[in-house]
Amino acid sequence: MRTFSFGGGWQSMAALVLAAQGRIDFQTFLFANVGQDSENPHTLTYFERYAAPFAAAHGLRLIELERRIGKDRQQTETIRGRIINSNGSRQTIPVFLTNGKPGKRNCTYDFKVLVTGAWLKAHGATEDNPATVAMGISLDEISRANTGKAMPYERLIYPLLDLKIRRADCPRIIRSAGLPVPPKSSCDFCPMRKIHEWQAMREQDPARFERACKVEDTINAHLAAKGKRPVYLTRMGRPLRELFKDGEQLPLFATDDAGCDNGWCWT
Template identity: 85%
Template sequence: MTSTQSPLRAFSFGGGWQSMAALVLAAQGRIDFDTFLFANVGDDSENPDTITYVRDYAQPFAAAHNLKLIELERHLRGGQTETIRQRIINSNGSRQTIPVFLSNGKPGGRACTYDFKILVTGKWLKANGATPQNPATVAMGISLDEIGRANAGKAMPYERLTYPLLDLKIRRADCPRIIRTAGLPVPPKSSCDFCPMRKIPEWQAMREKNPARFERACQVEETINHHLAAKGKRPVYLTRTGRPLRHLFKGGDQLPLFDTDNEGCDNGWCTT
Protein backbone atom coordinates (compact mmCIF):
# COMPACT_ATOMS: atom_id res chain seq x y z
CA MET A 1 0.00 0.00 0.00
CA THR A 2 1.39 3.42 -0.91
CA SER A 3 1.67 5.86 2.00
CA THR A 4 -0.31 9.08 1.70
CA GLN A 5 1.26 10.60 4.79
CA SER A 6 2.26 14.23 4.29
CA PRO A 7 5.99 14.89 4.69
CA LEU A 8 6.90 16.09 8.18
CA ARG A 9 8.10 19.68 8.50
CA ALA A 10 10.10 20.95 11.48
CA PHE A 11 12.46 23.80 12.33
CA SER A 12 15.67 23.14 14.27
CA PHE A 13 15.40 25.66 17.11
CA GLY A 14 18.72 26.59 18.72
CA GLY A 15 17.39 29.21 21.13
CA GLY A 16 19.36 32.11 19.66
CA TRP A 17 18.64 35.12 17.46
CA GLN A 18 17.97 33.33 14.17
CA SER A 19 15.74 30.63 15.64
CA MET A 20 13.68 33.12 17.63
CA ALA A 21 13.31 35.36 14.59
CA ALA A 22 12.11 32.31 12.64
CA LEU A 23 9.53 31.55 15.35
CA VAL A 24 8.19 35.11 15.01
CA LEU A 25 8.17 34.81 11.21
CA ALA A 26 6.18 31.58 11.51
CA ALA A 27 3.66 33.32 13.76
CA GLN A 28 3.37 36.03 11.10
CA GLY A 29 2.82 33.44 8.37
CA ARG A 30 6.03 34.36 6.56
CA ILE A 31 7.57 30.91 6.84
CA ASP A 32 5.63 27.65 6.62
CA PHE A 33 6.64 25.81 9.79
CA ASP A 34 4.52 25.17 12.86
CA THR A 35 6.79 22.69 14.65
CA PHE A 36 10.06 23.81 16.26
CA LEU A 37 12.43 21.31 17.89
CA PHE A 38 14.76 22.45 20.66
CA ALA A 39 17.40 19.81 21.43
CA ASN A 40 18.40 20.77 24.97
CA VAL A 41 21.89 19.41 25.62
CA GLY A 42 21.23 19.64 29.36
CA ASP A 43 20.15 22.20 31.92
CA ASP A 44 23.67 21.80 33.33
CA SER A 45 25.22 22.29 29.89
CA GLU A 46 23.21 24.89 27.96
CA ASN A 47 23.68 28.57 28.61
CA PRO A 48 21.28 28.98 31.57
CA ASP A 49 20.06 32.27 30.13
CA THR A 50 19.01 30.39 26.98
CA ILE A 51 17.07 27.85 29.03
CA THR A 52 15.29 30.65 30.89
CA TYR A 53 14.48 32.49 27.67
CA VAL A 54 13.11 29.40 25.93
CA ARG A 55 10.83 28.51 28.83
CA ASP A 56 9.76 32.03 29.82
CA TYR A 57 9.38 33.63 26.39
CA ALA A 58 9.75 31.29 23.41
CA GLN A 59 7.44 28.49 24.52
CA PRO A 60 4.62 30.79 25.72
CA PHE A 61 4.89 32.80 22.48
CA ALA A 62 4.70 29.62 20.41
CA ALA A 63 1.67 28.36 22.32
CA ALA A 64 -0.10 31.70 21.94
CA HIS A 65 0.29 31.47 18.16
CA ASN A 66 -0.67 27.80 17.74
CA LEU A 67 2.93 26.77 17.13
CA LYS A 68 4.65 23.80 18.78
CA LEU A 69 8.02 24.35 20.41
CA ILE A 70 9.07 20.92 21.62
CA GLU A 71 12.00 20.47 24.00
CA LEU A 72 13.98 17.28 23.41
CA GLU A 73 16.63 15.52 25.51
CA ARG A 74 19.15 12.76 24.87
CA HIS A 75 18.25 9.48 26.55
CA LEU A 76 20.43 6.43 27.07
CA ARG A 77 19.19 2.90 26.41
CA GLY A 78 18.08 2.53 29.99
CA GLY A 79 15.94 5.63 29.69
CA GLN A 80 18.19 7.93 31.72
CA THR A 81 18.77 11.46 30.46
CA GLU A 82 22.36 12.20 29.43
CA THR A 83 23.77 15.72 29.22
CA ILE A 84 27.04 16.87 27.69
CA ARG A 85 28.43 17.80 31.09
CA GLN A 86 27.48 14.42 32.53
CA ARG A 87 29.26 12.63 29.70
CA ILE A 88 32.44 14.63 30.24
CA ILE A 89 32.41 14.15 34.01
CA ASN A 90 31.48 10.45 33.88
CA SER A 91 33.30 9.16 30.80
CA ASN A 92 36.81 8.98 32.33
CA GLY A 93 38.09 10.75 29.23
CA SER A 94 37.19 7.80 27.03
CA ARG A 95 35.25 9.87 24.50
CA GLN A 96 35.97 13.24 22.93
CA THR A 97 32.77 15.18 23.46
CA ILE A 98 33.40 18.89 22.87
CA PRO A 99 35.82 20.53 20.37
CA VAL A 100 38.67 21.27 22.79
CA PHE A 101 41.92 22.77 21.52
CA LEU A 102 45.22 20.92 21.53
CA SER A 103 48.40 22.45 22.96
CA ASN A 104 49.33 23.75 19.51
CA GLY A 105 46.03 25.58 19.15
CA LYS A 106 44.50 23.15 16.69
CA PRO A 107 40.94 21.94 17.37
CA GLY A 108 40.33 18.34 18.33
CA GLY A 109 37.42 16.14 17.34
CA ARG A 110 33.95 16.38 18.83
CA ALA A 111 30.75 14.43 19.21
CA CYS A 112 28.52 17.04 20.88
CA THR A 113 26.60 18.32 17.86
CA TYR A 114 26.05 14.88 16.36
CA ASP A 115 25.15 13.04 19.56
CA PHE A 116 23.18 15.73 21.36
CA LYS A 117 21.59 17.68 18.49
CA ILE A 118 21.43 15.70 15.25
CA LEU A 119 20.66 12.26 16.69
CA VAL A 120 18.24 13.59 19.31
CA THR A 121 16.29 15.54 16.72
CA GLY A 122 16.50 12.61 14.30
CA LYS A 123 15.02 10.23 16.85
CA TRP A 124 11.97 12.49 17.19
CA LEU A 125 11.64 12.90 13.42
CA LYS A 126 11.75 9.15 12.81
CA ALA A 127 9.30 8.50 15.64
CA ASN A 128 6.93 10.91 13.91
CA GLY A 129 7.11 9.34 10.48
CA ALA A 130 10.30 10.53 8.79
CA THR A 131 11.95 7.85 6.63
CA PRO A 132 14.38 7.82 3.71
CA GLN A 133 11.36 7.20 1.47
CA ASN A 134 9.35 10.00 3.10
CA PRO A 135 11.98 12.42 4.48
CA ALA A 136 11.14 15.26 6.82
CA THR A 137 11.81 18.82 5.74
CA VAL A 138 14.05 20.30 8.42
CA ALA A 139 14.68 24.04 8.44
CA MET A 140 17.93 25.46 9.79
CA GLY A 141 18.32 28.97 11.20
CA ILE A 142 21.23 30.07 9.02
CA SER A 143 21.06 33.71 7.98
CA LEU A 144 22.31 35.36 4.80
CA ASP A 145 25.57 36.57 6.33
CA GLU A 146 26.35 32.95 7.29
CA ILE A 147 25.44 31.41 3.94
CA GLY A 148 28.70 29.48 3.94
CA ARG A 149 27.31 27.31 6.75
CA ALA A 150 24.42 26.12 4.59
CA ASN A 151 25.05 22.68 3.17
CA ALA A 152 21.99 20.62 2.26
CA GLY A 153 24.32 17.76 1.37
CA LYS A 154 24.90 17.11 5.09
CA ALA A 155 21.31 15.97 5.59
CA MET A 156 20.65 12.63 7.23
CA PRO A 157 18.85 10.01 5.07
CA TYR A 158 15.49 10.71 6.75
CA GLU A 159 15.57 14.50 6.24
CA ARG A 160 15.84 17.26 3.67
CA LEU A 161 17.48 20.47 4.87
CA THR A 162 16.14 23.87 3.93
CA TYR A 163 17.08 27.44 4.85
CA PRO A 164 14.08 29.79 5.00
CA LEU A 165 16.04 32.77 6.34
CA LEU A 166 18.18 32.67 3.20
CA ASP A 167 15.06 32.68 1.03
CA LEU A 168 13.88 35.83 2.84
CA LYS A 169 17.38 37.39 2.63
CA ILE A 170 17.45 37.86 6.39
CA ARG A 171 20.76 38.62 8.06
CA ARG A 172 21.66 38.00 11.70
CA ALA A 173 21.57 41.76 12.31
CA ASP A 174 17.92 41.80 11.19
CA CYS A 175 16.84 39.29 13.83
CA PRO A 176 16.63 41.58 16.90
CA ARG A 177 14.27 43.93 15.04
CA ILE A 178 12.06 41.01 13.97
CA ILE A 179 11.95 39.68 17.53
CA ARG A 180 11.15 43.07 19.05
CA THR A 181 8.25 43.59 16.62
CA ALA A 182 6.55 40.71 18.46
CA GLY A 183 7.01 42.48 21.79
CA LEU A 184 9.72 40.05 22.89
CA PRO A 185 13.17 40.69 24.35
CA VAL A 186 16.15 39.58 22.28
CA PRO A 187 17.53 36.22 23.48
CA PRO A 188 21.14 35.72 24.58
CA LYS A 189 23.62 34.01 22.32
CA SER A 190 22.99 30.27 22.46
CA SER A 191 25.75 27.73 23.01
CA CYS A 192 26.93 25.20 25.54
CA ASP A 193 27.98 26.97 28.71
CA PHE A 194 31.53 25.63 28.33
CA CYS A 195 31.76 25.58 24.54
CA PRO A 196 35.37 26.01 23.32
CA MET A 197 34.04 28.04 20.39
CA ARG A 198 33.38 30.92 22.80
CA LYS A 199 35.61 33.94 22.17
CA ILE A 200 38.13 35.28 24.67
CA PRO A 201 36.10 38.43 25.50
CA GLU A 202 33.07 36.22 26.14
CA TRP A 203 35.04 34.11 28.61
CA GLN A 204 36.24 37.27 30.32
CA ALA A 205 32.70 38.63 30.56
CA MET A 206 31.49 35.34 32.04
CA ARG A 207 34.26 35.40 34.64
CA GLU A 208 33.40 38.95 35.67
CA LYS A 209 29.59 38.78 35.55
CA ASN A 210 28.90 35.18 36.54
CA PRO A 211 31.87 33.61 38.33
CA ALA A 212 29.86 30.49 39.23
CA ARG A 213 29.32 29.69 35.53
CA PHE A 214 33.00 30.38 34.83
CA GLU A 215 33.99 28.05 37.67
CA ARG A 216 31.86 25.24 36.21
CA ALA A 217 33.56 25.70 32.84
CA CYS A 218 36.97 25.52 34.53
CA GLN A 219 35.88 22.29 36.20
CA VAL A 220 34.98 20.79 32.81
CA GLU A 221 38.42 21.60 31.40
CA GLU A 222 40.17 20.31 34.52
CA THR A 223 38.16 17.09 34.54
CA ILE A 224 39.12 16.34 30.94
CA ASN A 225 42.79 17.01 31.68
CA HIS A 226 42.78 14.95 34.87
CA HIS A 227 41.75 11.92 32.85
CA LEU A 228 44.23 12.69 30.06
CA ALA A 229 47.08 13.06 32.55
CA ALA A 230 46.24 9.65 34.05
CA LYS A 231 46.78 8.21 30.57
CA GLY A 232 50.03 10.10 30.06
CA LYS A 233 48.50 12.37 27.44
CA ARG A 234 48.98 16.09 26.91
CA PRO A 235 46.41 18.56 28.21
CA VAL A 236 43.76 20.25 26.09
CA TYR A 237 42.08 23.59 26.56
CA LEU A 238 38.79 25.44 26.12
CA THR A 239 40.60 28.22 24.23
CA ARG A 240 43.36 28.32 21.60
CA THR A 241 45.76 30.00 24.01
CA GLY A 242 47.36 26.82 25.30
CA ARG A 243 46.65 28.00 28.85
CA PRO A 244 44.21 26.70 31.47
CA LEU A 245 41.00 28.68 31.54
CA ARG A 246 41.31 29.27 35.27
CA HIS A 247 44.63 31.10 34.79
CA LEU A 248 43.80 32.88 31.55
CA PHE A 249 43.00 36.23 33.13
CA LYS A 250 45.54 36.21 35.93
CA GLY A 251 48.93 37.88 36.13
CA GLY A 252 48.17 40.93 34.00
CA ASP A 253 49.39 39.30 30.79
CA GLN A 254 48.08 40.69 27.54
CA LEU A 255 45.33 38.41 26.32
CA PRO A 256 45.79 36.69 22.97
CA LEU A 257 43.03 37.72 20.60
CA PHE A 258 43.63 35.41 17.68
CA ASP A 259 40.52 33.38 18.34
CA THR A 260 38.08 36.31 18.13
CA ASP A 261 37.00 35.28 14.64
CA ASN A 262 35.79 31.84 15.73
CA GLU A 263 32.62 30.96 13.87
CA GLY A 264 31.72 28.00 16.04
CA CYS A 265 29.63 25.13 14.78
CA ASP A 266 29.54 25.30 11.00
CA ASN A 267 26.36 23.40 10.16
CA GLY A 268 23.54 25.39 11.74
CA TRP A 269 22.63 23.06 14.62
CA CYS A 270 24.32 25.26 17.22
CA THR A 271 24.54 29.02 17.94
CA THR A 272 21.35 29.76 16.02
Protein backbone atom coordinates in the same frame (compact mmCIF):
# COMPACT_ATOMS: atom_id res chain seq x y z
CA MET B 1 6.60 16.65 7.88
CA ARG B 2 8.09 20.13 8.23
CA THR B 3 10.09 21.14 11.30
CA PHE B 4 12.44 23.96 12.23
CA SER B 5 15.60 23.30 14.25
CA PHE B 6 15.36 25.75 17.15
CA GLY B 7 18.66 26.64 18.84
CA GLY B 8 17.41 29.37 21.13
CA GLY B 9 19.46 32.21 19.64
CA TRP B 10 18.75 35.18 17.41
CA GLN B 11 18.07 33.39 14.13
CA SER B 12 15.79 30.66 15.45
CA MET B 13 13.84 33.12 17.61
CA ALA B 14 13.40 35.40 14.59
CA ALA B 15 12.16 32.36 12.65
CA LEU B 16 9.60 31.64 15.38
CA VAL B 17 8.29 35.19 15.02
CA LEU B 18 8.24 34.88 11.22
CA ALA B 19 6.22 31.67 11.53
CA ALA B 20 3.74 33.42 13.83
CA GLN B 21 3.45 36.19 11.23
CA GLY B 22 2.86 33.67 8.44
CA ARG B 23 6.04 34.62 6.58
CA ILE B 24 7.50 31.10 6.77
CA ASP B 25 5.47 27.90 6.71
CA PHE B 26 6.50 26.05 9.86
CA GLN B 27 4.30 25.00 12.76
CA THR B 28 6.71 22.69 14.60
CA PHE B 29 10.00 23.82 16.14
CA LEU B 30 12.36 21.29 17.78
CA PHE B 31 14.72 22.38 20.55
CA ALA B 32 17.39 19.78 21.35
CA ASN B 33 18.34 20.72 24.91
CA VAL B 34 21.85 19.37 25.54
CA GLY B 35 21.30 19.50 29.31
CA GLN B 36 20.21 21.73 32.15
CA ASP B 37 23.85 21.55 33.30
CA SER B 38 25.21 22.15 29.80
CA GLU B 39 23.12 24.76 27.98
CA ASN B 40 23.69 28.46 28.55
CA PRO B 41 21.41 29.05 31.58
CA HIS B 42 20.29 32.36 30.10
CA THR B 43 19.11 30.52 26.98
CA LEU B 44 17.07 28.13 29.11
CA THR B 45 15.52 31.01 31.05
CA TYR B 46 14.63 32.80 27.82
CA PHE B 47 13.12 29.60 26.40
CA GLU B 48 10.84 29.14 29.41
CA ARG B 49 9.96 32.80 29.94
CA TYR B 50 9.52 34.02 26.36
CA ALA B 51 9.93 31.48 23.55
CA ALA B 52 7.61 28.74 24.82
CA PRO B 53 4.76 31.11 25.86
CA PHE B 54 5.03 33.00 22.55
CA ALA B 55 4.82 29.78 20.54
CA ALA B 56 1.80 28.56 22.53
CA ALA B 57 0.02 31.90 22.13
CA HIS B 58 0.40 31.68 18.34
CA GLY B 59 -0.53 28.05 17.87
CA LEU B 60 2.99 26.87 17.19
CA ARG B 61 4.55 23.73 18.61
CA LEU B 62 7.90 24.35 20.32
CA ILE B 63 9.02 20.92 21.50
CA GLU B 64 11.92 20.42 23.90
CA LEU B 65 13.93 17.24 23.33
CA GLU B 66 16.61 15.50 25.39
CA ARG B 67 19.11 12.74 24.70
CA ARG B 68 17.74 9.54 26.23
CA ILE B 69 19.93 6.52 26.96
CA GLY B 70 19.71 3.12 28.66
CA LYS B 71 17.87 -0.04 27.70
CA ASP B 72 14.50 1.55 28.44
CA ARG B 73 15.52 5.05 27.28
CA GLN B 74 14.47 6.49 30.63
CA GLN B 75 17.82 8.14 31.48
CA THR B 76 18.75 11.61 30.31
CA GLU B 77 22.34 12.15 29.21
CA THR B 78 23.86 15.63 29.06
CA ILE B 79 27.14 16.75 27.52
CA ARG B 80 28.60 17.81 30.86
CA GLY B 81 27.33 14.64 32.48
CA ARG B 82 29.03 12.51 29.86
CA ILE B 83 32.38 14.25 30.45
CA ILE B 84 32.24 14.29 34.25
CA ASN B 85 30.75 10.80 34.68
CA SER B 86 33.35 9.26 32.36
CA ASN B 87 36.17 11.07 34.22
CA GLY B 88 37.02 12.89 31.03
CA SER B 89 37.46 9.83 28.82
CA ARG B 90 34.50 10.88 26.65
CA GLN B 91 35.36 14.53 26.17
CA THR B 92 32.91 14.99 23.21
CA ILE B 93 33.54 18.73 22.74
CA PRO B 94 36.05 20.32 20.28
CA VAL B 95 38.78 21.17 22.80
CA PHE B 96 41.88 22.97 21.55
CA LEU B 97 45.09 20.99 21.14
CA THR B 98 48.47 22.31 22.22
CA ASN B 99 49.05 23.60 18.67
CA GLY B 100 45.96 25.81 18.98
CA LYS B 101 43.82 23.82 16.59
CA PRO B 102 40.40 22.45 17.62
CA GLY B 103 40.08 18.70 17.96
CA LYS B 104 37.25 16.48 16.81
CA ARG B 105 33.76 16.87 18.21
CA ASN B 106 30.79 14.58 18.79
CA CYS B 107 28.60 16.97 20.76
CA THR B 108 26.55 18.37 17.87
CA TYR B 109 26.00 14.99 16.26
CA ASP B 110 25.17 13.06 19.45
CA PHE B 111 23.15 15.68 21.29
CA LYS B 112 21.43 17.59 18.49
CA VAL B 113 21.44 15.73 15.17
CA LEU B 114 20.64 12.28 16.59
CA VAL B 115 18.22 13.60 19.21
CA THR B 116 16.23 15.52 16.62
CA GLY B 117 16.50 12.58 14.23
CA ALA B 118 15.03 10.19 16.78
CA TRP B 119 11.96 12.42 17.08
CA LEU B 120 11.61 12.75 13.30
CA LYS B 121 11.83 9.00 12.74
CA ALA B 122 9.40 8.30 15.59
CA HIS B 123 6.94 10.58 13.82
CA GLY B 124 7.24 8.96 10.40
CA ALA B 125 10.34 10.36 8.69
CA THR B 126 12.07 7.77 6.51
CA GLU B 127 14.56 7.70 3.65
CA ASP B 128 11.65 7.29 1.23
CA ASN B 129 9.59 9.95 2.99
CA PRO B 130 12.09 12.43 4.45
CA ALA B 131 11.15 15.27 6.76
CA THR B 132 11.83 18.83 5.67
CA VAL B 133 14.08 20.33 8.33
CA ALA B 134 14.74 24.07 8.33
CA MET B 135 17.94 25.49 9.76
CA GLY B 136 18.30 29.04 11.07
CA ILE B 137 21.27 30.12 9.00
CA SER B 138 21.19 33.77 7.97
CA LEU B 139 22.55 35.35 4.79
CA ASP B 140 25.84 36.45 6.37
CA GLU B 141 26.48 32.81 7.36
CA ILE B 142 25.65 31.30 3.97
CA SER B 143 28.91 29.33 3.96
CA ARG B 144 27.49 27.18 6.76
CA ALA B 145 24.55 26.04 4.64
CA ASN B 146 25.30 22.52 3.45
CA THR B 147 22.45 20.31 2.29
CA GLY B 148 24.97 17.58 1.53
CA LYS B 149 25.26 16.80 5.24
CA ALA B 150 21.58 15.96 5.64
CA MET B 151 20.72 12.64 7.25
CA PRO B 152 18.94 10.08 5.03
CA TYR B 153 15.57 10.77 6.66
CA GLU B 154 15.67 14.56 6.23
CA ARG B 155 15.90 17.32 3.64
CA LEU B 156 17.60 20.49 4.85
CA ILE B 157 16.37 23.92 3.80
CA TYR B 158 17.31 27.46 4.81
CA PRO B 159 14.27 29.80 4.84
CA LEU B 160 16.17 32.81 6.21
CA LEU B 161 18.36 32.72 3.12
CA ASP B 162 15.28 32.80 0.90
CA LEU B 163 14.09 35.92 2.73
CA LYS B 164 17.60 37.44 2.55
CA ILE B 165 17.64 37.90 6.32
CA ARG B 166 20.96 38.68 7.99
CA ARG B 167 21.83 38.11 11.62
CA ALA B 168 21.68 41.88 12.18
CA ASP B 169 18.04 41.85 11.04
CA CYS B 170 16.97 39.35 13.70
CA PRO B 171 16.74 41.70 16.72
CA ARG B 172 14.36 43.98 14.80
CA ILE B 173 12.17 41.01 13.85
CA ILE B 174 12.11 39.72 17.43
CA ARG B 175 11.33 43.13 18.92
CA SER B 176 8.51 43.60 16.40
CA ALA B 177 6.68 40.87 18.30
CA GLY B 178 7.20 42.66 21.62
CA LEU B 179 9.90 40.23 22.73
CA PRO B 180 13.36 40.91 24.16
CA VAL B 181 16.36 39.71 22.16
CA PRO B 182 17.70 36.36 23.45
CA PRO B 183 21.31 35.78 24.48
CA LYS B 184 23.68 33.94 22.18
CA SER B 185 23.01 30.24 22.46
CA SER B 186 25.82 27.75 23.06
CA CYS B 187 26.93 25.08 25.49
CA ASP B 188 28.00 26.65 28.77
CA PHE B 189 31.58 25.40 28.31
CA CYS B 190 31.81 25.43 24.52
CA PRO B 191 35.43 25.87 23.33
CA MET B 192 34.11 27.94 20.41
CA ARG B 193 33.31 30.76 22.85
CA LYS B 194 35.31 33.93 22.24
CA ILE B 195 37.96 35.16 24.68
CA HIS B 196 35.99 38.23 25.76
CA GLU B 197 32.97 36.01 26.47
CA TRP B 198 35.06 33.83 28.79
CA GLN B 199 36.34 36.93 30.53
CA ALA B 200 32.81 38.30 30.98
CA MET B 201 31.68 34.97 32.44
CA ARG B 202 34.58 34.94 34.92
CA GLU B 203 33.77 38.47 36.08
CA GLN B 204 29.97 38.29 36.09
CA ASP B 205 29.31 34.67 37.07
CA PRO B 206 32.38 33.11 38.72
CA ALA B 207 30.49 29.96 39.80
CA ARG B 208 29.50 29.28 36.20
CA PHE B 209 33.09 29.95 35.09
CA GLU B 210 34.35 27.49 37.70
CA ARG B 211 32.01 24.79 36.35
CA ALA B 212 33.58 25.28 32.92
CA CYS B 213 37.06 25.00 34.47
CA LYS B 214 35.99 21.72 36.08
CA VAL B 215 35.14 20.30 32.66
CA GLU B 216 38.62 21.20 31.40
CA ASP B 217 40.25 19.84 34.58
CA THR B 218 38.40 16.53 34.28
CA ILE B 219 39.42 15.98 30.66
CA ASN B 220 43.06 16.80 31.41
CA ALA B 221 43.22 14.56 34.48
CA HIS B 222 42.24 11.68 32.22
CA LEU B 223 44.82 12.63 29.59
CA ALA B 224 47.57 13.05 32.20
CA ALA B 225 46.87 9.56 33.55
CA LYS B 226 47.48 8.22 30.05
CA GLY B 227 50.65 10.26 29.60
CA LYS B 228 49.06 12.53 26.97
CA ARG B 229 49.33 16.26 26.48
CA PRO B 230 46.68 18.56 27.94
CA VAL B 231 43.93 20.22 25.93
CA TYR B 232 42.15 23.49 26.58
CA LEU B 233 38.82 25.29 26.26
CA THR B 234 40.57 28.21 24.54
CA ARG B 235 43.34 28.35 21.96
CA MET B 236 45.61 30.20 24.42
CA GLY B 237 47.43 26.97 25.34
CA ARG B 238 46.85 27.49 29.08
CA PRO B 239 44.24 26.26 31.57
CA LEU B 240 41.10 28.37 31.61
CA ARG B 241 41.39 29.13 35.32
CA GLU B 242 44.86 30.65 34.78
CA LEU B 243 43.65 33.24 32.27
CA PHE B 244 42.62 36.83 33.03
CA LYS B 245 44.69 37.05 36.22
CA ASP B 246 46.16 40.34 37.39
CA GLY B 247 44.33 42.28 34.69
CA GLU B 248 46.05 40.39 31.88
CA GLN B 249 44.85 41.49 28.43
CA LEU B 250 44.43 38.62 25.99
CA PRO B 251 43.98 38.66 22.19
CA LEU B 252 40.32 39.08 21.27
CA PHE B 253 40.44 36.93 18.14
CA ALA B 254 37.30 35.05 17.23
CA THR B 255 37.24 31.29 17.11
CA ASP B 256 36.27 29.46 13.96
CA ASP B 257 32.49 29.56 13.65
CA ALA B 258 32.71 27.07 10.80
CA GLY B 259 33.11 24.42 13.50
CA CYS B 260 29.31 24.35 13.82
CA ASP B 261 28.09 22.16 10.99
CA ASN B 262 24.77 22.99 9.31
CA GLY B 263 23.73 25.57 11.87
CA TRP B 264 22.69 23.16 14.62
CA CYS B 265 24.46 25.34 17.21
CA TRP B 266 24.28 29.08 17.91
CA THR B 267 21.08 29.77 15.99
